Amino acid sequence: MLVVGSDILQKAHKEGYGVGAFNFVNFEMLNAIFEAADEASSPLIIQASEGAIKYMGIDMVVGMAKIMSNRYSHIPVALHLDHGTTFESCQKAIEAGFTSVMIDASHHPFEENLELTAKVVEAAHKEGVSVEAELGRLMGIEDNISVDEKDAVLVNPKEAEIFVRESKVDYLAPAIGTSHGAFKFKGEPKLDFKRLQEVKRLTNIPLVLHGASAIPDYVRESFLNSGGDLKGSKGVPFEFLQESIKGGINKVNTDTDLRIAFMAEVRRVANEDKTQFDLRKFFTPGMQAIKKVVLERMHLLGSANKIS
Numbered sequence: 001m002l003v004v005g006s007d008i009l010q011k012a013h014k015e016g017y018g019v020g021a022f023n024f025v026n027f028e029m030l031n032a033i034f035e036a037a038d039e040a041s042s043p044l045i046i047q048a049s050e051g052a053i054k055y056m057g058i059d060m061v062v063g064m065a066k067i068m069s070n071r072y073s074h075i076p077v078a079l080h081l082d083h084g085t086t087f088e089s090c091q092k093a094i095e096a097g098f099t100s101v102m103i104d105a106s107h108h109p110f111e112e113n114l115e116l117t118a119k120v121v122e123a124a125h126k127e128g129v130s131v132e133a134e135l136g137r138l139m140g141i142e143d144n145i146s147v148d149e150k151d152a153v154l155v156n157p158k159e160a161e162i163f164v165r166e167s168k169v170d171y172l173a174p175a176i177g178t179s180h181g182a183f184k185f186k187g188e189p190k191l192d193f194k195r196l197q198e199v200k201r202l203t204n205i206p207l208v209l210h211g212a213s214a215i216p217d218y219v220r221e222s223f224l225n226s227g228g229d230l231k232g233s234k235g236v237p238f239e240f241l242q243e244s245i246k247g248g249i250n251k252v253n254t255d256t257d258l259r260i261a262f263m264a265e266v267r268r269v270a271n272e273d274k275t276q277f278d279l280r281k282f283f284t285p286g287m288q289a290i291k292k293v294v295l296e297r298m299h300l301l302g303s304a305n306k307i308s
């Protein structure tokens with residue numbers, strides 16, 4: 001069942017757990033994510049970036065999401081636009097049937113971010129669609145970073161309070177030291193949990209962690225064993241994900257883990273049988289690998305068995 005993003009995240013916010021928001025770029029990723037949600041009895045957020053929409057076509061994205069949400073009608077699912085860059089992009093997603101959109105104007109000055117977010121919120125709420133925005137910049141923080149440097153990069157909790165009150169945004173992604181992709185930390189992993197707690201206290205809305213892939217050891221190994229290279233890569237440790245949820249994170253954005261798990265299997269099959277060209281022989285184990293990661297994550301974040 002396709003539901004509004006806030007339906008899923010308000011419950012998670014009140015009960016204190018995290019819901020995985022998983023990116024997809026094709027049927028295989030989507031199918032694996034749904035199978036995991038079904039097995040975990042977990043609510044679900046599926047998300048498509050502007051790049052994913054360009055790749056699949058917006059009608060295909062919404063069409064597949066609707067078909068899968070009908071197939072698993074007992075699972076509450078929100079279809080979310082990940083990192084919408086313009087008002088028009090959000091508007092198109094809303095018109096096409098997305099139930100949640102992100103307007104990412106975090107690289108603009110605070111006032112511009114606020115103004116654009118408020119405009120998207122007004123348009124989205126008219127259609128019963130919820131909105132996510134972001135404050136701060138997504139990048140890793142080093143141990144020796146100064147207080148001033150940290151303040152220049154990460155979310156400012158007081159600004160977050162004003163931003164949420166004035167924009168009426170439904171959920172907020174505060175930058176606390178994560179980044180996208182497989183190379184998140186140069187040294188030891190480090191996130192600003194105190195800042196996160198302060199944002200939660202001052203805003204009291206669902207919060208979002210971007211760049212939340214963990215790169216679990218077995219996923220890394222499967223990629224390396226297939227002949228892949230992940231030198232220097234580092235994900236968010238599981239303990240940090242749990243600590244983030246305690247600090248108020250309710251939406252946990254995950255893409256890289258799924259990509260690595262899937263591609264490790266595709267390469268393994270390609271290496272093992274050089275005569276193979278049946279796509280299904282590559283993609284079936286790829287889907288199983290994604291399903292395992294998603295299932296495990298749903299239990300870790302606390303969304304398993306939260307369908308009611």
Ligand code: G3H
Pocket residue numbers: 023049050051052082083180255256
């Ligand atoms: O936030 C980034 C997501 O992983 C989507 O990435 O723009 O390559 O589809 P993409």
Ligand code: 13P
Pocket residue numbers: 023082083179180181182209210211212213214253254255256257
């Ligand atoms: P990862 O690259 O850590 O999977 O983050 C994905 C994300 O934040 C999508 O918005």
Ligand code: ZN
Pocket residue numbers: 083180210211253
């Ligand atoms: Zn992101």
